[in-house]
Amino acid sequence: MAIIQINQLVKEYRTNKRFTGSFGLIKSLFSSEYVYTRAVDGISFSIDAGESVGYLGPNGAGKSTMIKMLTGILVPTSGDIQVDGKVPYRNRKEIARKIGVVFGQRSQLWWDLPVIDSFELHKHIYNISASDYNNRVNQYVELLDMASFVHKPVRQLSLGQRMRAEIALALLHHPEILFLDEPTIGLDVIAKHNIRNFLRQINQETNVAIMLTTHDLKDIEEICDRIIIVNHGQAVFDGDIYHLKKEIGGINKQVTIEFHVDPGEIAFPNALLICDEGVRKKFEFIHHDGEENSLMRSIMSIPNVEQIKDISIEDMSIEEIIHQAFVNLTQNSKIRV
Ligand SMILES: Nc1ncnc2c1ncn2[C@@H]1O[C@H](COP(=O)(O)OP(=O)(O)OP(=O)(O)O)[C@@H](O)[C@H]1O
Incomplete structure (x- = not known):
């Protein structure tokens, strides 16, 4: 049973228009011109x-x-x-x-x-x-x-x-x-x-x-x-979340590997090199299924493994996920709402 029910909800804020220039502040105070911001623009959903x-x-x-x-x-x-x-x-x-x-x-x-x-x-x-x-x-x-x-x-x-x-x-x-x-x-x-x-x-x-x-x-x-x-x-x-991962083609992981000495070029079949600072290399593992183990196995299979000083693994940020979801769903004309 729905406990929250929202249908075509809109919230628009009205604020006084701000003017710039020498008399801008005075003009802003007395002007009846407004700026409208649509913070919520016709959203519908229900939550059980x-x-x-x-x-x-x-x-x-x-x-x-x-x-x-x-x-x-x-x-x-x-x-x-x-x-x-x-x-x-x-x-x-x-x-x-x-x-x-x-x-x-x-x-x-x-x-x-x-x-x-x-x-x-x-x-x-x-x-x-x-x-x-x-x-x-x-x-x-x-x-x-x-x-x-x-x-x-x-x-x-x-x-x-x-x-x-x-x-x-x-x-x-x-x-x-x-x-x-x-x-x-x-x-x-x-x-x-x-x-x-x-x-x-x-x-x-x-x-x-x-x-x-x-x-x-x-x-x-x-x-x-x-x-x-x-x-x-x-x-x-x-x-x-499973649907979201499917829609955006998986949630990528960014892996930063720090070496004691620069190992030269390193490549993984399922990763892009996104930053190379010699001893510090950052990769984006694509379409990763979320299993840290298989990711670690890939990393541990490189020839210079004993030169690894530190490894850090980060998920894609929410902002990147949202951006990806927006791009993919818009391109596929499949916006699910
Ligand atoms: N009281 C207000 N008067 C005018 N505009 C407002 C007001 N509150 C929010 N806004 C505008 O409405 C839009 C949505 O703001 P809101 O705070 O709801 O976003 P949010 O998703 O919660 O952001 P955040 O993640 O930064 O908290 C923004 O453009 C914001 O500038």
Whole structure:
């Protein structure tokens, strides 16, 4: 059953036109000329209860605008939007009970209070029963490993600790949908891993729908069943990660190999040399199936293997994936929305 339903949704921002030149500032203040930006340009999709969806797009694609409309903060210019059968901006109070929100940059925790005090406050605001509250706090403290800092003031927490507390807070009232904006940005590998595991587990156990924005491909691979890619306010892809990989011909990996001494020319049958600085060579492995082992076998088969000092492997960036998806899907005239 659809918990989010969006049909031909448009959001246009109107801002005063800025003039340049010596009197530009004064003219800008008194002018009635406007500039219109279509942040969301006729998007339609629906999300079912329990789905986990990555909402991806380059900077300025309209992701935050969409989440703000879904949470009732912004009023759309036109089109239909429903969350759990209600129009969010007209029913902000009811919608607030149904959703949990984690915006990486903006905290919902009280800065000077211990984490547990923010949880207590949330309990009263959302009228959570004592037994539900105790069970959930105990569960989240354990799963998110928060025992060592739950009694500390928020201002003393590391970014990773704060993010775990933010996620726990957003889930305390058992929302039906959890919106997350860049939940793992700036975190170390272990913190990212713990948060992804927790979100996956909570999604499967409680059937909470998840909609998240991220620039990290691993967030998508480990949390999301479905991806919606937006570009210039329009949806260019809606499907799962396997489908996306198929559409763009696989997700390439960039491998940087550092040698003790320059080994000269090196070539792999399934890779392009994209940068050669002598002792440091960067390759793009194409149409790689995601198996690190076969990639490592290719690298280990080179004659100068004992000269290798270091190897680093990176996925294509989300921006590159989005660009590739956009180019391929447009060329094939197969935009899936
Ligand atoms: N309050 C506003 N007034 C005018 N224009 C805005 C406003 N908020 C956003 N925009 C514009 O709308 C477009 C979409 O912005 P939005 O913040 O939704 O994108 P985004 O995909 O979330 O970007 P990012 O990844 O950088 O956070 C951008 O061109 C942005 O400049």
